[in-house]
Amino acid sequence: xxxxxxxxxxxxxxxxxxxxxxxxxxxxxxxxxxxxxxxxxxxxxxxxxxxxxxxxxxxxxxxxxxxxxxxxxxxxxxxxxxxxxxxxxxxxxxxxxxxxxxxxxxxxxxxxxxxxxxxxxxxxxxxxxxxxxxxxxxxxxxxxxxxxxxxxxxxxxxxxxxxxxxxxxxxxxxxxxxxxxxxxxxxxxxxxxxxxxxxxxxxxxxxxxxxxxxxxxxxxxxxxxxxxxxxxxxxxxxxxxxxxxxxxxxxxxxxxxxxxxxxxxxxxxxxxxxxxxxxxxxxxxxxxxxxxxxxxxxxxxxxxxxxxxxxxxxxxxxxxxxxxxxxxxxxxxxxxxxxxxxxxxx
Numbered sequence: 001x002x003x004x005x006x007x008x009x010x011x012x013x014x015x016x017x018x019x020x021x022x023x024x025x026x027x028x029x030x031x032x033x034x035x036x037x038x039x040x041x042x043x044x045x046x047x048x049x050x051x052x053x054x055x056x057x058x059x060x061x062x063x064x065x066x067x068x069x070x071x072x073x074x075x076x077x078x079x080x081x082x083x084x085x086x087x088x089x090x091x092x093x094x095x096x097x098x099x100x101x102x103x104x105x106x107x108x109x110x111x112x113x114x115x116x117x118x119x120x121x122x123x124x125x126x127x128x129x130x131x132x133x134x135x136x137x138x139x140x141x142x143x144x145x146x147x148x149x150x151x152x153x154x155x156x157x158x159x160x161x162x163x164x165x166x167x168x169x170x171x172x173x174x175x176x177x178x179x180x181x182x183x184x185x186x187x188x189x190x191x192x193x194x195x196x197x198x199x200x201x202x203x204x205x206x207x208x209x210x211x212x213x214x215x216x217x218x219x220x221x222x223x224x225x226x227x228x229x230x231x232x233x234x235x236x237x238x239x240x241x242x243x244x245x246x247x248x249x250x251x252x253x254x255x256x257x258x259x260x261x262x263x264x265x266x267x268x269x270x271x272x273x274x275x276x277x278x279x280x281x282x283x284x285x286x287x288x289x290x291x292x293x294x295x296x297x298x299x300x301x302x303x304x305x306x307x308x309x310x311x312x313x314x315x316x317x318x319x320x321x322x323x324x325x326x327x328x329x330x331x332x333x334x335x336x337x338x339x340x341x342x343x344x345x346x
Contacts, residue, residue, distance in 0.1 A: 064114060065088050065111055066114065068130055068184045069111060074106075098125065131184065134182055135153050135154065135181050139231055139300070140302075142266050143175070161189045164189050174221065177203045204224075207303060208220055226247055226293065227301040227302075229243075230244050230301075231299055234328075246315075246318060256291050262298050263287075316332045318333070319340075323343070329344075
């Protein structure tokens, strides 16, 4: 004999006809759906939490950089690539973050410290400014004196500046192009020498390309050596081609240059050249003692002096003497030169 209750709950066809049975099934299905939704929500929350925590950790990672850095002009991607090449611990994700902060500034940026959180580092790239100091290298000044000037004006170590200069260029003198440079306070000795040499090299290469169609460093510095004597001896830019012609004419004739300006090298830049000094100085800069040009430039030279060295005036002049007016009297023979000396010393 059949049990009616067992039959009712075990028979699907029969159960479908009972309203109470239908409600039980709905409740079970609803509970399963809710559990599934809760599980998905929990997963999503966990994933978002992991992303947020990871992102906050990333933004608080330390970024090492010099206290003062240079940001080139260009796209955000290019800026990040340059920083990555300098081992600033940045990535492509930072390029995306920078778009949120804003466009990075070009030029010198004062980070204030050498260690910043990634958040501070990116923020400073778009907001920080560097205090700039004008430093002027006067045409005819020696590197020895200029390094003193850099140390004083930018509060840098003079010995380290000299060491970095020797490491970064093989030229004892003449590697800087006289100009007014805007340099940030806080820049390191290594970076300031690199910046000045790079800017000077770019100017010299550009002029050489225009004049010769190429840049041959050894040949170029032969002209710089001649230009350095022109720079020391000329009273003004107009005289430079004439002084240049005297140098070439004397060398062509096998005459010693015998020019005081060549003895105003290095630390002697502003020291008066006396007969005693001419006798005592045994360096290659002494053109009274040695024939031809000094082994290296006497000073840092202007573009005008370099042009005069490349394009001397056409003349037969072999001598010149500073007149009472401050300019020079040029002559082709020694007797006229003596007369010019006599007039200037009366």
